[in-house]
Amino acid sequence: MLCEKCQKKDANVSVQTIINGITESHHLCSECAQQEGLFHSGFGLENLSMANNIGKTLFNFPYSKLGHAQSNSDALTGTRMTCPHCNQSLSDFKQTGLFGCPQCYESFRGMIREMLDQVQGDHLHRDSRRITQDKSDSSDSPIVIIEDKQEKSEQTAQEKLKAELQEMIKQENYEQAAIIRDRIKELEKEDQVDESE
Amino acid sequence: MSWYEKHGPDQDVVISTRVRLARNIKGHLCPHLLDKTKTNQVIQEIVDGVEKIDPKSFRLVELESLNLTDKQTLAERHLISPQIINAKNNKALLINEEEDLSVLILDEDHLRIQAISAGFEPLETFDRANKLAVALESVLDIAYDPEFGYLTACPTNVGTGLRVSALLHVPGLEHSRQLKYIIESLRRSGFTVRGYYGEGSAEQGQMIQVSNQITLGETDQDLVNKFIRMLSVFIKQERQAREKWYSEDPIRLKDRIFRAKAILSEACLIGSEEAFNCLSYLRLGRALGFDDFPDYPEILTLIYLIGRGSIQKRSGKTLAGEKRDEARANLIKKHFVEINNSRRNHYDD
Numbered sequence: 001m002l003c004e005k006c007q008k009k010d011a012n013v014s015v016q017t018i019i020n021g022i023t024e025s026h027h028l029c030s031e032c033a034q035q036e037g038l039f040h041s042g043f044g045l046e047n048l049s050m051a052n053n054i055g056k057t058l059f060n061f062p063y064s065k066l067g068h069a070q071s072n073s074d075a076l077t078g079t080r081m082t083c084p085h086c087n088q089s090l091s092d093f094k095q096t097g098l099f100g101c102p103q104c105y106e107s108f109r110g111m112i113r114e115m116l117d118q119v120q121g122d123h124l125h126r127d128s129r130r131i132t133q134d135k136s137d138s139s140d141s142p143i144v145i146i147e148d149k150q151e152k153s154e155q156t157a158q159e160k161l162k163a164e165l166q167e168m169i170k171q172e173n174y175e176q177a178a179i180i181r182d183r184i185k186e187l188e189k190e191d192q193v194d195e196s197e
Numbered sequence: 198m199s200w201y202e203k204h205g206p207d208q209d210v211v212i213s214t215r216v217r218l219a220r221n222i223k224g225h226l227c228p229h230l231l232d233k234t235k236t237n238q239v240i241q242e243i244v245d246g247v248e249k250i251d252p253k254s255f256r257l258v259e260l261e262s263l264n265l266t267d268k269q270t271l272a273e274r275h276l277i278s279p280q281i282i283n284a285k286n287n288k289a290l291l292i293n294e295e296e297d298l299s300v301l302i303l304d305e306d307h308l309r310i311q312a313i314s315a316g317f318e319p320l321e322t323f324d325r326a327n328k329l330a331v332a333l334e335s336v337l338d339i340a341y342d343p344e345f346g347y348l349t350a351c352p353t354n355v356g357t358g359l360r361v362s363a364l365l366h367v368p369g370l371e372h373s374r375q376l377k378y379i380i381e382s383l384r385r386s387g388f389t390v391r392g393y394y395g396e397g398s399a400e401q402g403q404m405i406q407v408s409n410q411i412t413l414g415e416t417d418q419d420l421v422n423k424f425i426r427m428l429s430v431f432i433k434q435e436r437q438a439r440e441k442w443y444s445e446d447p448i449r450l451k452d453r454i455f456r457a458k459a460i461l462s463e464a465c466l467i468g469s470e471e472a473f474n475c476l477s478y479l480r481l482g483r484a485l486g487f488d489d490f491p492d493y494p495e496i497l498t499l500i501y502l503i504g505r506g507s508i509q510k511r512s513g514k515t516l517a518g519e520k521r522d523e524a525r526a527n528l529i530k531k532h533f534v535e536i537n538n539s540r541r542n543h544y545d546d
């Protein structure tokens with residue numbers, strides 16, 4: 001399948017959006033996806049301590065581009081993704097810095113993952129009690145799914161593990177994901193030690 | 198006996214340790230979106246839930262039914278955040294007799310389970326809050342996601358929902374001008390540093406609050422342990438700074454401390470800022486082991502009594518500027534007399 005935007009390269013990123021309850025799938029090449037900001041959220045980390053700044057930094061999140069709006073049109077106009085449980089949109093969130101309901105995390109799962117990586121440095125909760133519990137109560141399908149099907153040829157061990165980690169999270173195998181994530185952290189620590197010596 | 202009348206570990210530097218666990222109930226809107234009917238419904242649901250697991254320990258305080266002074270008093274004791282004093286919607290607080298375990302209902306989240314201890318006691322304080330949080334999961338449908346953990350209104354609290362904080366008395370580091378560098382390094386290591394009354398407040402009476410910033414990605418226990426490791430270093434640094442100060446400049450330091458004591462025991466008018474600063478020196482005098490200085494719980498009790506809300510609550514009416522300063526001075530004087538009398542009685546025994 002060709003990329004919807006440039007109509008030249010193969011589409012290897014698929015984006016699913018739900019706008020006012022209507023589901024749409026889009027297929028882009030990785031360059032166009034990057035241009036659309038799907039991989040670069042532009043969160044600033046400067047003002048972490050103030051909760052509301054996260055709402056403000058979220059303003060920079062290119063969620064408007066997840067819809068079918070033209071890439072050069074004004075952000076936010078015409079697109080309004082809402083959580084089906086509380087009817088709040090991400091632009092409501094960016095005003096208050098607060099989600100409308102706990103289920104918003106399911107509704108905006110893809111974007112929240114990326115946001116938490118910026119805000120908390122991670123998006124995978126580690127629970128000292130439930131880490132071995134089964135995953136039967138895992139949630140509904142997320143509203144936004146961004147898949148990168150591109151195969152990278154030269155991957156470091158860390159990159160491989162990170163890809164594996166994403167896969168485990170996608171499969172909702174959180175127990176395995178936590179183990180892999182620990183391994184990545186160990187590798188990162190080793191790297192730091194190597195550098196300092 | 199209230200928690201602040203008790204002694205705690207490392208109390209020469211750490212005034213109190215607090216742990217807060219944020220939780221929400223699945224199927225309800227977050228508090229800022231609830232209408233009046235729903236607000237009272239959710240409060241009732243949580244009150245009923247707590248009653249099921251512990252019918253005796255807690256009394257219910259509905260913020261709607263309190264006047265401004267009462268609410269200020271709760272904020273001065275860190276039981277509610279100052280931001281919610283003027284909130285439109287009703288909120289509630291379930292609190293035990295010792296005032297060391299409480300559930301704040303419909304602040305930013307549906308529930309905030311709060312535990313507090315005197316001194317530096319993160320593990321024990323966490324355990325107490327966590328026990329209540331775990332028990333509540335059996336009676337309330339707490340919003341939990343296997344990927345993101347406990348779901349909170351603000352993404353800065355998601356995951357563990359855990360905020361562990363300590364209120365530290367740091368005159369030594371402030372005097373040696375090391376404080377700002379230590380605060381910077383704490384911030385770089387993922388800790389939040391704030392003034393005595395929380396977000397946005399000035400550093401008052403050489404007291405600062407330190408808490409974890411990240412709430413997700415590490416287990417609650419790892420977060421608490423990391424906090425202990427970090428703060429233990431900080432506590433040692435403060436002690437060293439005090440020793441150095443006292444060994445290098447004993448007369449001027451003693452002069453400040455004894456002047457502060459004299460002001461507290463003799464002044465006829467005293468504003469809250471001056472009182473706060475004097476109590477800070479009084480505390481330092483106690484830490485340096487000077488004779489006849491009030492003990493830590495007595496000083497903390499005074500700190501809690503001299504707040505605007507507390508002063509007016511005691512006198513039963515709203516007091517304007519100078520009247521309030523007079524009431525404050527009288528209250529402190531009275532306490533000094535009581536403390537000295539109880540000492541004397543103690544020696545007579």
Ligand SMILES: [Zn+2]
Pocket residue numbers: 003004005006007008009028029030031032033
């Ligand atoms: Zn393309």
Ligand SMILES: [Zn+2]
Pocket residue numbers: 083084085086087088099100101102103104105107
């Ligand atoms: Zn929602």
